[in-house]
Amino acid sequence: YKRQVHVRERFNLNSGRMCISSVTLMELIYGAEKSQMPERNLAVIEGFVSRLEVLDYDSAAATHTGQIRAELARQGRPVGPFDQMIAGHARSRGLIVVTNNTREFERVAGIRLEDWS
Secondary structure, X not given: OHHHHHXXXXXXXXXXXXXXXXXXXXXXXXXXXXXXXXXXXXXXXXXXXXXXXXXXXXXXXXXXXXXXXXXXXXXXXXXXXXXXXXXXXHHHHOOEEEOOOHHHHOOOOOOEEEOOO
């Protein structure tokens, strides 16, 4: 519970300065749809996302994602395909990725991470 309060405080402090990748939105919707309570979880996502700008995944994001995928493959250190897309999207726009999954993302060169948990 304490962690949730901390995350909520950080979210509120940064209100108006945050956005979400359409790739992340897809992952959230997928998780809600396959959950035991999809309607409730979709409503929570809708409330969360209504406070954010949703960034469409574009050709610049695709270019960075392709580069990231190749870099990580050369190193033998791949990350999941959606995390590659999120990293590519953030890197293409110079944005910070806020995640508690830093282990995956720290392998990607050129992105900034914050863990609010």
